[in-house]
Amino acid sequence: MVRLFGQMKRKKTFPVVIIGAGPAGLTAAYELSAHNCKSLVVEKDSKYVGGLAKTMRFKGFRFDIGGHRFFSKNREIENLWTEILGKEMLVKKRLSRIFYKKKFFDYPLKPLNALKNLGVWVSITVCLSYIWVRFFPIKNERSFEDWVTNRFGKKLYTIFFKNYTEKVWGIPAKEISADWAAQRIRGLSLKEVLINAFFGQKKEKEIIKTLTTRFRYPKLGPGMFWEKVKKIIETKSSQVLLGSEVISVNHDLKKVASLSVESNNRRVKFYGDHFISSMPLADLITCFNPEPPNQVLNAAKALKYRDFLIVVLIISKKQLFSDQWIYIHDPEVHVGRIQNFKNWSRFMVLKSEMTCLGLEYFCSSKDDLWNKTDDKIIEIAVKELEFLGLIDKTEVLSGKVIRVPKAYPVYDKEYLSRVNVIKNYLQNFKNLQVVGRNGMHKYNNQDHAMMTGLLAARNILGGTFNLWRINTDAEYAEEERITKTTGERLVPERLD
Incomplete structure (x- = not known):
């Protein structure tokens, strides 16, 4: 038994039961509540909502699980952010540079800055390398290395793409499929970067997301937005139940009947007319x-994921660097990216004379780093920061390690066929929809996850949307194109 909606019930049937209080699940619940349709959201996390977009707290400081810019080409999603938070959404000018050999390189690239930091001779080799591939391109682009080299030159590829990509995905860049580069960095080349540097950005609809220079951000982090959504839906007779892990999805081969959930050390069963799931597709x-x-x-058990962990450090220094985040391209350290949460919003730090950093390590749960003690991981992070010349270890006041399993769905060679097997099976269940990054095993952004939740709710309200047709810009495609990458944001695929 569990207390829900003010009553003790042995059996309770809800119009809609939603698995997961991340961007997709909470957006679905919000849309349903706007149409007076009650829902129950069950969330495994016992404290926070927002999924990967949650904002956590440590000793009075706020931090994100990676940075989350609020920027979308989908106007409806932009309007929804405004509707929920209004003036509490800050407008930020993006500053995120590349840190290489203890120097900051502007990103997007600014020619004079790059020339100064690289030096005249290296800059000349960059230019010659680019000119060379314009006349003698790699004809059969098979790998990530081939694709980027053809658009930036071998020298620039080596400096700014190779090391970081290998850190993130744990695969040698020459073994990653060119398809991923074509989608992930589509529309971007050295020519495009130079045009943006000298002549400004394109019109809004033509902006390449990688080059976006302004974005919005909740003053208390992205979790502030999702906590507000939670409060809104709860005022409309729906409920978000934290600390509730789905143990089984009970069905009769045609419809899902109920969920068995472990909640507050008790196993309870929730019945529903409709179900929406954002839990990892393999786990579902x-x-x-x-x-x-x-x-x-x-097929489900064979789906693969990339994990990552974040080391949060409180530093007794007012200003370390002015970026919201920096990319670490030095191969001598394991850290891939460093967030400076004060620079996302000054309200994220407890004291203005202090700084809170988040060091991101991309890894696997089987890696040695993942399985070290928290104290050892913090020690490694502090040593790497000191090696990079960003801090003195005596300035570190405290630290915390957060492990994030299944952060990035991986598209290996058999990915598409496995997901299609699962999709075909799920079509048997007319009252179940899957949404979100992990729910659909799609490596996409917050706005895309929100759009899947929004349209899933509208399907329950009478719509007929195919959620798999939502593209990487969070826009719904009325007609599905028959291509491998339809609606997908690719993740590296290892070459044979």
């Missing part, structure tokens, strides 16, 4: 009761 399938056919179960 393995929770099905009765079990799916072996082909479906094996």
